[in-house]
Every structure is written in structure tokens, then in C-alpha cells.
Amino acid sequence: xxxxxxxxxxxxxxxxxxxxxxxxxxxxxxxxxxxxxxxxxxxxxxxxxxxxxxxxxxxxxxxxxxxxxxxxxxxxxxxxxxxxxxxxxxxxxxxxxxxxxxxxxxxxxxxxxxxxxxxxxxxxxxxxxxxxxxxxxxxxxxxxxxxxxxxxxxxxxxxxxxxxxxxxxxxxxxxxxxxxxxxxxxxxxxxxxxxxxxxxxxxxxxxxxxxxxxxxxxxxxxxxxxxxxxxxxxxxxxxxxxxxxxxxxxxxxxxxxxxxxxxxxxxxxxxxxxxxxxxxxxxxxxxxxxxxxxxxxxxxxxxxxxxxxxxxxxxxxxxxxxxxxxxxxxxxxxxxxxxxxxxxxxxxxxxxxxxxxxxxxxxxxxxxxxxxxxxxxxxxxxxxxxxxxxxxxxxxxxxxxxxxxxxxxxxxxxxxxxxxxxxxxxxxx
Amino acid sequence: xxxxxxxxxxxxxxxxxxxxxxxxxxxxxxxxxxxxxxxxxxxxxxxxxxxxxxxxxxxxxxxxxxxxxxxxxxxxxxxxxxxxxxxxxxxxxxxxxxxxxxxxxxxxxxxxxxxxxxxxxxxxxxxxxxxxxxxxxxxxxxxxxxxxxxxxxxxxxxxxxxxxxxxxxxxxxxxxxxxxxxxxxxxxxxxxxxxxxxxxxxxxxxxxxxxxxxxxxxxxxxxxxxxxxxxxxxxxxxxxxxxxxxxxxxxxxxxxxxxxxxxxxxxxxxxxxxxxxxxxxxxxxxxxxxxxxxxxxxxxxxxxxxxxxxxxxxxxxxxxxxxxxxxxxxxxxxxxxxxxxxxxxxxxxxxxxxxxxxxxxxxxxxxxxxxxxxxxxxxxxxxxxxxxxxxxxxxxxxxxxxxxxxxxxxxxxxxxxxxxxxxxxxxxx
Numbered sequence: 001x002x003x004x005x006x007x008x009x010x011x012x013x014x015x016x017x018x019x020x021x022x023x024x025x026x027x028x029x030x031x032x033x034x035x036x037x038x039x040x041x042x043x044x045x046x047x048x049x050x051x052x053x054x055x056x057x058x059x060x061x062x063x064x065x066x067x068x069x070x071x072x073x074x075x076x077x078x079x080x081x082x083x084x085x086x087x088x089x090x091x092x093x094x095x096x097x098x099x100x101x102x103x104x105x106x107x108x109x110x111x112x113x114x115x116x117x118x119x120x121x122x123x124x125x126x127x128x129x130x131x132x133x134x135x136x137x138x139x140x141x142x143x144x145x146x147x148x149x150x151x152x153x154x155x156x157x158x159x160x161x162x163x164x165x166x167x168x169x170x171x172x173x174x175x176x177x178x179x180x181x182x183x184x185x186x187x188x189x190x191x192x193x194x195x196x197x198x199x200x201x202x203x204x205x206x207x208x209x210x211x212x213x214x215x216x217x218x219x220x221x222x223x224x225x226x227x228x229x230x231x232x233x234x235x236x237x238x239x240x241x242x243x244x245x246x247x248x249x250x251x252x253x254x255x256x257x258x259x260x261x262x263x264x265x266x267x268x269x270x271x272x273x274x275x276x277x278x279x280x281x282x283x284x285x286x287x288x289x290x291x292x293x294x295x296x297x298x299x300x301x302x303x304x305x306x307x308x309x310x311x312x313x314x315x316x317x318x319x320x321x322x323x324x325x326x327x328x329x330x331x332x333x334x335x336x337x338x339x340x341x342x343x344x345x346x347x348x349x350x351x352x353x354x355x356x357x358x359x360x361x362x363x364x365x366x367x368x369x370x371x372x373x374x375x376x377x378x379x380x381x382x383x384x385x386x387x388x389x390x391x392x393x394x395x396x397x398x399x400x401x402x403x404x405x406x407x408x409x410x411x412x413x414x415x416x417x418x419x420x421x422x423x424x425x426x427x428x429x
Numbered sequence: 430x431x432x433x434x435x436x437x438x439x440x441x442x443x444x445x446x447x448x449x450x451x452x453x454x455x456x457x458x459x460x461x462x463x464x465x466x467x468x469x470x471x472x473x474x475x476x477x478x479x480x481x482x483x484x485x486x487x488x489x490x491x492x493x494x495x496x497x498x499x500x501x502x503x504x505x506x507x508x509x510x511x512x513x514x515x516x517x518x519x520x521x522x523x524x525x526x527x528x529x530x531x532x533x534x535x536x537x538x539x540x541x542x543x544x545x546x547x548x549x550x551x552x553x554x555x556x557x558x559x560x561x562x563x564x565x566x567x568x569x570x571x572x573x574x575x576x577x578x579x580x581x582x583x584x585x586x587x588x589x590x591x592x593x594x595x596x597x598x599x600x601x602x603x604x605x606x607x608x609x610x611x612x613x614x615x616x617x618x619x620x621x622x623x624x625x626x627x628x629x630x631x632x633x634x635x636x637x638x639x640x641x642x643x644x645x646x647x648x649x650x651x652x653x654x655x656x657x658x659x660x661x662x663x664x665x666x667x668x669x670x671x672x673x674x675x676x677x678x679x680x681x682x683x684x685x686x687x688x689x690x691x692x693x694x695x696x697x698x699x700x701x702x703x704x705x706x707x708x709x710x711x712x713x714x715x716x717x718x719x720x721x722x723x724x725x726x727x728x729x730x731x732x733x734x735x736x737x738x739x740x741x742x743x744x745x746x747x748x749x750x751x752x753x754x755x756x757x758x759x760x761x762x763x764x765x766x767x768x769x770x771x772x773x774x775x776x777x778x779x780x781x782x783x784x785x786x787x788x789x790x791x792x793x794x795x796x797x798x799x800x801x802x803x804x805x806x807x808x809x810x811x812x813x814x815x816x817x818x819x820x821x822x823x824x825x826x827x828x829x830x831x832x833x834x835x836x837x838x839x840x841x842x843x844x845x846x847x848x849x850x851x852x853x854x855x856x857x858x
Binding site for chain 2: 084087102104116120171208226232260298346356378381396404411414419421422
């Protein structure tokens with residue numbers, strides 16, 4: 001049974017605060033092991049990759065081939081059933097179109113003092129994309145990570161993915177081909193992340209590493225943040241659905257379970273103005289779980305982390321949404337824009353009753369790599385700018401420096417930085 | 430003596446690679462101590478702040494006051510000499526104007542399939558600004574960190590700064606007042622960073638923490654990345670100056686020393702097409718060091734990390750600049766835009782002979798918080814968006830979902846996520 005809270009109850013504030021503060025991210029003691037793997041890869045390079053791949057995946061890289069070549073990617077794409085091929089193409093096109101709109105524009109302007117300033121955006125040279133191996137490999141994840149890099153203009157997009165038992169997921173390879181990945185290597189784990197960060201004889205060094213992975217992969221990215229850029233530190237996924245008592249309980253239940261089936265520590269929360277809707281949704285979840293193939297995971301998530309919160313009116317949802325700062329917020333109400341305009345924190349918002357999160361997960365356009373665990377307070381989903389950087393520029397010229405230089409030198413004086421002051425004053429003559 | 434390299438020499442490639450790879454960032458074994466401090470602050474809150482502030486700063490916070498109030502900030506501002514007050518005001522105005530141009534715009538569009546997608550930007554609720562205490566406290570650093578947050582629309586801007594011996598730097602307080610800081614607390618170190626990240630009874634919890642600090646502060650920010658947003662992991666500063674043999678050697682020397690006077694591990698590099706200019710600059714540096722008040726630091730930096738590289742023509746500077754990916758690049762040549770258009774990686778670029786880096790450090794407009802240690806390959810300087818986050822949104826509506834839903838469900842099927850597929854198909858009827 002999920003948690004049930006009623007906003008009108010006296011204990012609600014404390015109960016809700018406990019829900020917000022509940023720790024869902026498992027503490028994993030992998031830091032020391034990952035530190036050792038990173039140091040080993042830095043020292044011995046490809047030899048470490050070969051050893052660990054043999055040990056964990058049972059693959060002899062020298063025999064099987066380190067790289068999955070273009071022919072194998074093409075074969076995977078051509079082997080897709082036509083409707084699936086069309087679905088991947090539609091997803092790629094829509095994701096590309098959405099991300100094209102995110103491309104930042106620079107600026108370049110000269111002000112009244114004669115000082116020219118501006119910003120120039122440019123792509124990183126190379127990006128690394130981590131893709132988990134085996135059955136949990138998701139083609140949608142390849143599209144969502146790779147396409148923003150391609151749109152950014154990244155020249156080299158290097159994918160790493162473990163192939164346990166030598167098996168690569170053909171859907172993942174097809175998605176890599178559709179997305180425009182440059183090269184694919186059969187390596188995984190913290191060692192693959194380290195190889196991308198420092199480069200080895202075989203694996204190119206990249207500037208940014210994104211993509212999901214297990215605790216070792218996540219910790220490797222965390223430890224290498226600063227050596228390379230990374231996407232956000234990700235925790236378990238969550239959805240908050242707000243409904244006004246007029247939504248189809250089965251639709252709400254399916255959306256709650258879509259979140260819950262990802263992970264036993266995923267979190268699905270319904271906020272509703274109707275106690276009757278709360279009851280109906282709870283019953284619908286129980287009913288759908290009876291036949292859901294992913295019920296083992298989904299029922300654990302719903303039981304341990306699920307919650308239904310009954311509120312008096314929709315405005316009461318606003319502080320709850322902002323406190324939860326959810327990765328996904330579905331607004332299943334008559335006027336979703338009213339709520340959206342007033343809420344402050346969420347990774348991605350799904351407006352109206354006909355917008356299931358799953359549409360956004362796969363192909364609507366917005367990225368599905370989003371800040372989790374209340375990080376939407378300060379963090380954003382993956383975007384084109386994660387694969388770009390901003391260079392600012394300045395041209396004072398003699399007139400501009402004459403106008404602003406004396407003030408700059410005055411500040412340098414009080415900061416005690418004599419060469420700073422001199423570098424300005426020498427030019428002022 | 431700084432390193433001298435000549436591009437035409439046979440060993441140049443290896444020598445330059447060694448210069449690029451040289452590690453300037455001191456390895457400090459503070460991680461365990463910082464982990465303990467963070468855990469202690471999380472458990473005991475303000476008591477830890479009071480104890481550590483008494484121990485390290487010799488200040489009894491309950492007696493001295495935890496907070497530096499508006500009256501004290503006003504007094505600091507009003508106590509400034511008029512020319513310095515004017516200089517701070519000019520700097521604040523110019524920095525504000527530059528950062529106003531960085532405010533991102535969202536988008537909201539409905540496509541041919543009837544699917545509405547878009548992006549909304551919004552500020553974080555609260556930001557924390559770390560300012561080092563004592564004599565190394567820089568008012569320019571307060572402006573450069575605080576103003577982007579104010580421009581972003583951050584409601585609460587909380588500054589923490591240690592006051593060793595009870596002394597606060599009046600210039601820093603004046604700058605805080607000019608920049609629009611909300612509240613100032615007399616605490617510092619890793620414990621102040623932890624207090625901002627988790628909140629205590631006295632210190633408000635914030636969403637993003639920026640600002641320079643010692644090894645403990647930097648490590649605390651690194652460890653708390655993900656709990657809060659942070660600015661880039663910063664290393665020692667550097668400048669690369671490119672000259673064509675026609676620049677004033679004294680100007681170049683002053684610019685090299687302006688970088689060097691920051692830190693013994695700062696790095697100043699001159700790339701010049703003229704061996705004669707190289708000699709003249711080296712002599713000018715030696716001459717200026719004789720009277721420079723900051724010579725102790727600057728000479729150590731120049732001796733241990735400085736370098737002069739003589740190249741054949743300006744185009745040869747391009748791969749060197751990109752490999753160094755410097756925090757600051759000064760292009761002291763006739764046509765700096767030619768070089769700028771062709772180089773790929775730098776934090777900030779200073780165009781022409783009349784643009785000393787110091788003008789940008791203080792008041793030209795662009796931010797002086799920039800990626801160091803070759804991180805300009807993938808990272809950007811501090812900006813307004815570091816204090817904002819992007820929320821994506823989606824509204825399929827019945828028609829849009831009918832158009833794209835089946836393809837989404839098909840991908841969900843092959844990913845084995847049955848509730849995802851059901852959440853779409855239930856709506857398709």
C-alpha cells in the first residue's frame with residue numbers, strides 16, 4: 001500500500017516533509033574500488049580494459065574485436081522490423097527538431113564607451129556516450145544522449161557499451177546508427193568511463209561523458225567531473241501527477257506504474273483534489289499490477305515509495321510540487337497552463353490529460369535525461385549546451401581602455417595586485 | 430628562468446606536450462577531513478559553525494553576531510573613497526549590462542503533428558556566495574559572483590565569509606552592498622559550504638553555491654555537487670599571450686606578471702613569432718619584477734610555470750592555443766579576429782594590444798570566473814544560467830498523441846516497459 005496523506009489532517013505538514021526528505025538513493029560503497037580502477041586505467045590503459053572485460057563480460061576483446069564497426073551498425077539497422085525502424089526514425093527526427101531550437105546564439109556588441117564585448121558558443125571536440133549492456137539497454141537512451149551532441153556539432157561521438165557474453169543489443173546498435181554515433185567500443189564499467197576521460201591507445205579521449213550506468217559508472221563520472229564534463233549526477237526517477245478528480249483513473253494508474261516499473265526505488269506520487277479519485281486510482285493500480293509483466297519491480301516501487309496526497313483545491317498543489325521539485329510532473333487538469341505558470345521547479349512538465357510521460361520518454365522531442373531527487377531546484381535536463389562551451393571576448397581598443405581603465409586600476413590598487421594595475425596604466429600612457 | 434621552446438626545434442612536439450600535461454594543481458589530502466566536517470554540520474548544525482569559527486577565526490559568533498547586517502554594509506559602502514565608490518559602481522553597472530545579454534529565452538511551439546513542446550527558464554530560489562576572508566578577499570570577486578545571480582532573478586543571495594580576528598574586509602562588504610547580496614554571515618571554510626547546502630537554524634539552505642576558496646572550500650563544493658549546484662571545479666589560473674613581434678614588451682611583461690602575481694602555481698605563457706620579442710619580454714619581466722610589490726609570488730610562478738614559445742608564423746599558434754585551452758588568451762596582433770575565428774578553446778579572449786586581461790578581471794563586463802587547467806575544452810565561465818534552470822514541457826493533446834503515440838508504444842514494447850506502452854495505448858482508445 002502506498003502512503004496516503006490528506007492535506008487537511010493536522011499531521012500533514014510533518015508527514016509531507018518526511019516524504020520529501022525520504023532518502024531513496026541507495027548508499028553504495030564503491031568509491032574506493034572506482035578510484036583504484038581509474039588509477040589503473042590511467043597507468044596501464046587498454047590492458048586494464050582487456051582484463052576487466054574478460055572478467056566481467058566473458059569477452060576476449062582481441063579475439064572478438066574492440067570495436068563494433070559501421071557494417072555491424074548498418075546490419076542492426078537494416079534488421080529492424082519496418083514499423084520499429086519507422087518509430088526510431090520518427091523519434092530521432094522529433095528529438096533533433098526539438099534540440100535544434102536549443103542551439104544558443106552568441107552576441108557581439110560595442111557599447112557607448114567603445115568597448116566591444118560578447119559571447120561565442122562552440123561545440124566540444126569529442127563526446128563519450130555510456131550505454132549499459134545486456135537487456136536493460138534502451139535505444140531511446142542512445143537517441144536522447146547522442147542527438148543533442150550531434151546537434152551541438154560535436155565532431156567525434158564515441159559510444160562505449162559492454163557486451164556480456166559477446167552479445168550486443170541490436171536495437172541499441174540501430175539507435176546508434178540512426179543518431180549519428182561515430183564509433184562504438186565493446187567496453188563498459190568504470191574502466192570504460194576512465195578510458196574515455198584520459199584516452200588510451202585504442203579509446204579516444206573525449207571532453208564530455210554522458211549516459212546512464214550502474215553505481216560504478218555513476219561514481220566514475222562523479223570522480224572524473226572536472227577532468228571531463230558530465231551530465232548531472234542521476235538518482236532514481238520520479239513522477240508527480242496532479243489531477244482534479246476528473247481524469248480517467250486507469251490513465252493515472254498506468255502513468256504511476258510506468259514510473260514505478262523502472263526501478264524499485266523509483267517514486268510515483270499522485271496529488272488529487274478528490275478522495276474518490278484517490279480510491280479509484282489505488283484500485284486501478286492494484287488491478288493493472290495483476291497482469292503487468294513488470295509487476296515485480298513496479299509493485300515494490302509503488303508499495304515502498306508511492307504516495308497519494310489528497311488536497312482541498314488545485315492551488316494547494318503548488319507548494320507541494322515545488323518542495324518535491326520532481327523530475328516529471330503531469331498536470332492532468334482542465335487548465336494545466338494555470339498550474340504550470342505558477343509552479344517553479346520540475347525537470348519536465350506534461351500538460352493535460354492526453355500527455356503521458358511515456359510520450360516524452362520516447363519521441364515527443366524534449367530530452368528524457370532529467371534532474372532527479374529534487375535536483376530540478378537547480379539543475380536542468382540534458383541539452384545541446386551540455387556539449388558546447390561559451391567563450392567570452394573583449395576588445396577595449398585605445399578609446400575604450402581610456403574610458404574604463406582608470407577605474408579598473410583603482411580596484412586593482414585596493415586589491416593589492418600591482419601588476420594588474422600596471423598592465424592597465426602602462427597602456428594609458 | 431621560464432621555459433623557452435622553439436617550434437622549429439626537433440624536440441618541440443614532445444616538449445610542448447610535456448608543458449600541456451604538466452600538473453600544476455597541488456594534490457591536497459583534505460577529502461576525509463571535509464567529509465567529516467560535512468557530516469558534522471548535517472548532524473549538529475550551527476553548533477559546529479560556532480565551534481570551528483571560534484577555533485579558526487578566533488571569533489565568538491554569539492558575542493560578535495552571526496550576521497553582518499544592512500547597516501554595516503551601508504557603512505562600508507559610504508566609507509569608500511569617492512573614486513573607489515565610482516569604480517565599484519562602474520564595474521557593477523558594466524558587469525550587470527553584460528550579463529543581462531546572457532539571459533536565456535525559452536520557447537513554446539506547436540508542430541505540424543499538433544504536439545506542443547517548449548522550454549521555460551526560471552531562476553533558482555536561493556544562491557550561496559563564498560567569499561574568502563582576510564587580506565585575499567577581493568571585491569571584484571563579489572561582484573563577478575553575485576551580479577549574475579541577481580540578473581538571473583535569484584530571490585535570496587546569501588554570502589558567507591570568515592572574519593579572522595573579527596575583521597571583515599570593508600571593500601568586500603561594500604561590494605556585497607553594491608551587488609545586491611541579501612544577507613552576509615561571518616562563517617567560512619568547508620563548514621560554511623555545508624551549512625549553505627543543507628541549511629541550519631541560522632543559515633538558509635541554498636540551491637547553488639559559487640565563489641572561490643581554499644582547498645577545504647573547493648573540496649566541500651566538489652563533495653556537495655549534486656546536493657546543490659556549484660560553479661566549476663577551479664584550479665590555478667593561466668594566461669596565454671600571442672604576439673606578432675610588434676607589441677610593447679613592457680605591456681606583455683606586465684600582463685604575464687598580472688597572471689603570475691595571483692598564485693605561485695599560476696601560469697603565464699607567451700607565444701610569439703619573434704625571437705627578439707621573446708628576449709625583450711623576458712628582460713622586461715626581470716626588470717619589472719625588481720620593483721613589483723607582489724614579486725615574491727609572481728617570480729615563483731614565472732620561474733616554475735612560465736614559458737615562452739617562439740613560432741614561425743601566427744597560424745602555428747592555433748593548435749598550441751587549442752591544446753592549452755587557456756582560461757585567458759590575449760591576442761596582441763594586428764588582426765586578432767583572424768586568430769579568434771580559428772581557435773576553438775579558451776575561457777575568455779582578449780582582442781588586440783589595448784585589451785589587458787586586468788580590464789576584464791575588474792569591470793569590462795564578461796565574468797572573471799573562468800574554466801582553468803584546460804577545462805575550457807568543455808566548460809564555460811560563470812554566467813546567468815548557472816543560477817537558472819530549464820524546465821521542458823510537452824502537451825500532446827488528443828490529436829498529437831494519436832499522431833505520435835503508436836510509435837512511442839512500439840519502442841516501449843521492445844524496451845520491455847509494459848506500463849509505458851499501456852499508458853499511451855489506453856489513451857489512444
